[in-house]
Structures are given as C-alpha cells and as structure tokens.
Amino acid sequence: MADKKTSEGKSRRDFLSILLSGGFFAWFIALLYPIYNFLEPPGEEEVKISHIDIGKVEDLEKDTGKIIKFGNKPVLVLRRSNGEYAAFGAICTHLDCIVQYRKDYGQIYCACHNGRYDLNGKNVSGPPPAPLQKFGVSIKGENVIVFEETK
Amino acid sequence: MNKNNPIKLTKRGFHWIDERYKLTDLFSFLKKKSVPQYRATIWYYFGGIALLLFTVQVVTGILLLMYYKGTQDLAYESVKYIDTKVNFGWLIRSVHSWSANLMVLSVFIHMFSVYFLKSFRKPRELTWYTGIGLLLLSFAFGFSGYLLPWNELAFFATKVGTDIVGEVPLVGEYFLKLLRGGEDVTGATLSRFFGLHVAVFPGLFTILLALHLIFIQRQGMTEPEDWKSKPVSEKQQIPFFPNFALRELIIWLIVINILAILAVFFPWEIGNKADLFAPAPEGIKPEWYFLFMFQVLKMLPGKMILINGEFFGILMFGIGGLLWILVPFWEKRTPIGIRNRLLTYFGIFVIIFIIIFTMLGFYLD
Numbered sequence A: 001m002a003d004k005k006t007s008e009g010k011s012r013r014d015f016l017s018i019l020l021s022g023g024f025f026a027w028f029i030a031l032l033y034p035i036y037n038f039l040e041p042p043g044e045e046e047v048k049i050s051h052i053d054i055g056k057v058e059d060l061e062k063d064t065g066k067i068i069k070f071g072n073k074p075v076l077v078l079r080r081s082n083g084e085y086a087a088f089g090a091i092c093t094h095l096d097c098i099v100q101y102r103k104d105y106g107q108i109y110c111a112c113h114n115g116r117y118d119l120n121g122k123n124v125s126g127p128p129p130a131p132l133q134k135f136g137v138s139i140k141g142e143n144v145i146v147f148e149e150t151k
Numbered sequence B: 001m002n003k004n005n006p007i008k009l010t011k012r013g014f015h016w017i018d019e020r021y022k023l024t025d026l027f028s029f030l031k032k033k034s035v036p037q038y039r040a041t042i043w044y045y046f047g048g049i050a051l052l053l054f055t056v057q058v059v060t061g062i063l064l065l066m067y068y069k070g071t072q073d074l075a076y077e078s079v080k081y082i083d084t085k086v087n088f089g090w091l092i093r094s095v096h097s098w099s100a101n102l103m104v105l106s107v108f109i110h111m112f113s114v115y116f117l118k119s120f121r122k123p124r125e126l127t128w129y130t131g132i133g134l135l136l137l138s139f140a141f142g143f144s145g146y147l148l149p150w151n152e153l154a155f156f157a158t159k160v161g162t163d164i165v166g167e168v169p170l171v172g173e174y175f176l177k178l179l180r181g182g183e184d185v186t187g188a189t190l191s192r193f194f195g196l197h198v199a200v201f202p203g204l205f206t207i208l209l210a211l212h213l214i215f216i217q218r219q220g221m222t223e224p225e226d227w228k229s230k231p232v233s234e235k236q237q238i239p240f241f242p243n244f245a246l247r248e249l250i251i252w253l254i255v256i257n258i259l260a261i262l263a264v265f266f267p268w269e270i271g272n273k274a275d276l277f278a279p280a281p282e283g284i285k286p287e288w289y290f291l292f293m294f295q296v297l298k299m300l301p302g303k304m305i306l307i308n309g310e311f312f313g314i315l316m317f318g319i320g321g322l323l324w325i326l327v328p329f330w331e332k333r334t335p336i337g338i339r340n341r342l343l344t345y346f347g348i349f350v351i352i353f354i355i356i357f358t359m360l361g362f363y364l365d
Helices: A012-039 B006-021 B023-032 B041-065 B075-084 B089-116 B125-147 B152-166 B172-180 B187-219 B240-265 B288-299 B309-325 B341-363
Strands: A051-056 A064-070 A073-079 A085-089 A100-102 A107-110 A115-117 A123-125 A134-140 A143-148 B034-036 B237-239
Touching: A051 A064, A064 A100, A064 A143, A073 A100, A073 A143, B006 B023, B023 B240, B034 B041, B034 B240, B041 B089, B041 B187, B041 B240, B075 B089, B089 B125, B089 B240, B089 B288, B089 B341, B125 B152, B125 B187, B125 B288, B152 B172, B152 B187, B152 B288, B172 B187, B237 B240, B288 B309, B288 B341
Parallel strands: none
Antiparallel strands: A051 A143, A064 A073, A073 A085, A085 A134, A100 A107, A107 A115, A115 A123, A134 A143, B034 B237
C-alpha cells in the first residue's frame, strides 16, 4: 500500500512509527526507573542525638584525645594540657579519613595525607581545605557532655 | 589393535564434531596466523600474560568464594578463617592477591608497548578502546577487591578513593552515594563492592575481552611501521601456531613460577580489622598502581588559586587520562614509516612521571 501523504506531509506510516518508537521509549524508561531508584540507597536512619555523656572529667588524661561515637559520627574529644576539653568532628575535611590527636605534634593529625589542625580544629598544614566541624563540650557536675552546636 | 584405543577414539570424536561444526576451517585459519618477528616481538607476549593471570584470578576467585562472606561482621573473620583454617587457604588467597598485582602490571606493560609501537593507529582503534576498558576494569577489580578483607588499610583507602569520586562536579555526589551505598563507607559499601567484584566486573570483563580478542584475530598482529614499504619476502614472520604459542607457553610457565614464589614466600598480610570509629593508621597507602595519583594529591596544597587543591589534582588527572585514552583521535597521522617523535616523548614523560611519584609514595614518610 502506498503511503498517502496528508496535508501536513505526514503519512500514516510516520504516525505509526512515532507511536511505536515513542511506546518503546516509554517502556524503556519504565524499565529503567525502578532499577535506577533501587540503586539509590534509602536515606540512612539518622541517629538523632543532641548530646552524649562521655563520662567523668578525670576519665580522660590531660594532653590526650579519643574518638567517641556521636550517633553514627565519629567525634574527637581532646583534653588539652591545661585540662580544658574540646570536641571536633573526627572526619578530615580533605578526603574523609578519621583524624587523631598527636601528643608529639600537639596537633590534630590525619595520617592519610599528613593533614594537620591546631587544637581549635583549624586546618594549619597539609591538604585539608577547611577546619574540622566544632562540637560543644560542657561539664555538668562530674560529667563531660558533648553536644552538637546549633548553627 | 583394539578398535577402541584412545587415539582412534579421539579421532572419531574429532570427526564427529568436525562433521557438524567444520573445525577444519578454524584450524586452517590458525595455521595461516603469523606474528611479525623483529626487535619488538617480545612485547607481543604481554597481552597473553595478562590473559593467563586473568584466568588465575577467575579460578582462585571462585575458590575463595566458597568460604568468603561479604558482610561487615563476617568479612574479616572469614578471610582470617581462609588464611588459618582452610587447607591451602593462605596459598589461594596469596595467589589471588599477587596475581591481581601482576595482572595490573602486565596490563600496564601491554598498554605502553601498544602505545610506543603505535599499534592503536587505524584500523585498530577499537582494539585500543576495548583494551582501555579492560585496563579500567582491572583497576575497578583491584579497588573493589582491596576492600573485601575489611581491614583498616582497605577501609581508609576506600574512604579516600570514593571521596575522590565525590569531588567530580554535578554527578559526584550521586555516584559517591551509589558506590558507598549511603553517605559513608559501611557494611553497605562492602556488599556493593562484593557484588561488583564477583559478578558485574567479571561479566563486563569477559565481554570486552572477547571483543578485544576477536578484533585481534580479524585484523592480525600489528606490523612495525617501517614494514609497510617492504616487500613481503623481507618480512620475517613466525607462525602463531605452534611457534608463537609454544613460546608464550614457556613464558606462562615462568610467570606461574614467579607467582608461586611470591605467593609462598611473601604471603599477603591481612592486617587489623576495620574499625569505623578509629583514627586512620599511619602509613595508609593504596595499592601501588594508584600510588602515583595518591602521592600527587597528598603533595598538592589545600588551596590553589581559587580552587581546592585536590579538585585541581583530580581535574588534571582526568584531562591527562582522557588525552591518553583518546590518543588514536588526536595523534597526527604521520606519513607511513615516519615515527611520531612527540608521541614517543609524551609516553616517556608519562612513564617517568608515574615512576617518580610511585617511588615518592613508597619512600616518603
């Protein structure tokens, strides 16, 4: 059967081919959509905590630091040599490693790429592009409380 | 003579298949196949070495699968179990690790030899691209396999490696989450890497490898550039079968011996179990084939004129890598028989760069 051109210059064949390829395209999208979404991990259950009691003031020796679990985030709590407490998010701002307090440097140190921060969490040398996230510390009676500072 | 003696049986079996599938055609093809013989012939063996090592990977990988458990709680313990309890478990795992490293090394040598011999030129562009795909998959195999024992070093190497993916503008964040199975490197990441390592990558690798080999069979081996003006009588060739194949077989034997020596005398360490809440250990390093990039990123300052140092590094490696991959496109076609010097110098520069920064990565701090 010869194609009969309509006044707009489209034939019945064109119409069918658009319909079919469009249909195929839609089918393909419908196939990909669930796969694409399946691969996207469901939002993590954010462990909602606002503060955490990490124990007695004297538990942590002066001039040392330790990593605590703050929800599902690692937080570095350190006690300066004068006995003051400070806390920072322990995730290095460079490439996501976990930092540590180095007594011999008197600095916070990331072993992955030699990043260093001072005891206020400010990036002082090496590749880190930004300071560490600050956490608040308060002493309630005997106990040390670490809390997330509201921005 | 007995009618059922083995030789007769084999012949009858061959005839049975030949009658149906025309094996004779295949053999006449193999008989015609030849390899040019000249000073660079030695480099023609490295693709075959990579192929051998890939086969070793498949076999030892399947064996390890019998005992390995790909979850956060059990991965490290199951690898320890393989190393200490399973008969020859330490050997199989050590061979798997060493063979992986040797495979990447021979793929590298294979690629550089193809580059310097300019074998990527028309009509072999697609052989080059499938080869690049195989190289990238080898990296992906190495990177994903590195995490599977779930030890400290691997944990942090994966954190850093995936964080670099997150630096890519626009799509980075999405791919970071896709790879990690969430915001952070966790058991979800391990599951994904395990699946990729044992199912997705082997499948893709097999397809690309098949194409790569088919292309080579269709086009034959590259001849050196200055052969194009030579008469046929002056071109020295050796038959692929049996001459080249037997030589390759001897090289395979040597490689298997090297592999055995390395695996037995330098068994692969397992290290300490990863702890999501412990600081990164001293001296964390990725596998040697990522070391030069790692070292450059380590040495770049945090801020470089307006942009982030690590982003600058990644950008440079991205552009460099793309240039390398696209070499069949941009290489100025020099007249037949004339060497493209610039191309050679660029290749030598790349090799020296990689060697220097790899050494720095090994010996600094």
